[in-house]
Amino acid sequence: MIVNRNLIGPTLSKCTFDNFEILSDSHRKALAACRSVLSGSGGVVLTGPVGRGKTHLLVALAYEFNREMDYSLPDDEDYVLVNDPGNLVVFWPHIELSSSLKGGFDDGSYTVHMEDCKLANLLILDELMSEGTAKDGGISPFVKEFTEEIIEYRYNQGRAIAVSSNLGFAKMKDTYSPRIVSRLADMCGDIVLLDGDEDYRLKKHRERDGKERS
Ligand SMILES: Nc1ncnc2c1ncn2[C@@H]1O[C@H](COP(=O)(O)OP(=O)(O)OP(=O)(O)O)[C@@H](O)[C@H]1O
Ligand SMILES: [Mg+2]
Helix, strand or coil, X not given: CEECHHHHHHHHCCCCCCCCCCCCHHHHHHHHHHHXXXXXXXEEEEEXXXXXXXXXXXXXXXXXXXXXXXXXXXXXXXXXXXXXXXXXXXXXXXXXXXXXXXXXXXXCHHHHHHHHHHHCCEEEEEEECCCCCCCCCCCCHHHHHHHHHHXXXXXXXXXXXXEEECCCHHHHHHHCCHHHHHHHHHHHCCCEECCCCCCHHHHHHHHHCCCCCC
């Protein structure tokens, strides 16, 4: 089961590995890195400018991972999908996770979300917040704390994680503690840069209108 499919939304829910166009070498590498999560690599970190396909690949990974997990379950054990957090793919835009956790102290949803993030077979955090996210120039101690708690737990348990970020590991250490970045690097290997030569959204717009590239 994919938790938060509603946050993926109709535009992105059509994203698959098959409809991801390979337009550059970086696309090929990123696709391979995401596929490797299916075959048991510890995870992937994607970085790159706007509209290069980071979220596309993470969503495709969520669906594919979920499909493979479901296949391995016996027909009569479907209930396990909803009762056992170990059979979840948890997808969160990082900023949405932060809001939900912040608002979840009174109704107990803080604990539920944290458990899902820790115990899911695959956790996907889209757009890991960085020092440039908040207007005041930094993530809050709250964001830093819950994010590090989750990553540390998953590292210790050997559970896969897939992340997109606009930071490389070196810059990430200005926002998150070096010990957490070190663990992320150990799980995910090198950060995969999705550069491509153009924002895919703008490319589509240009092609639709028959416009020259500006
Ligand atoms: N190589 C590609 N092949 C097919 N579709 C693509 C490709 N790259 C991007 N897209 C499509 O372009 C749109 C933007 O991609 P996506 O949302 O993944 O970008 P992003 O890198 O996450 O950008 P942002 O930093 O703005 O979040 C999506 O609809 C996605 O499906
Ligand atoms: Mg994105």
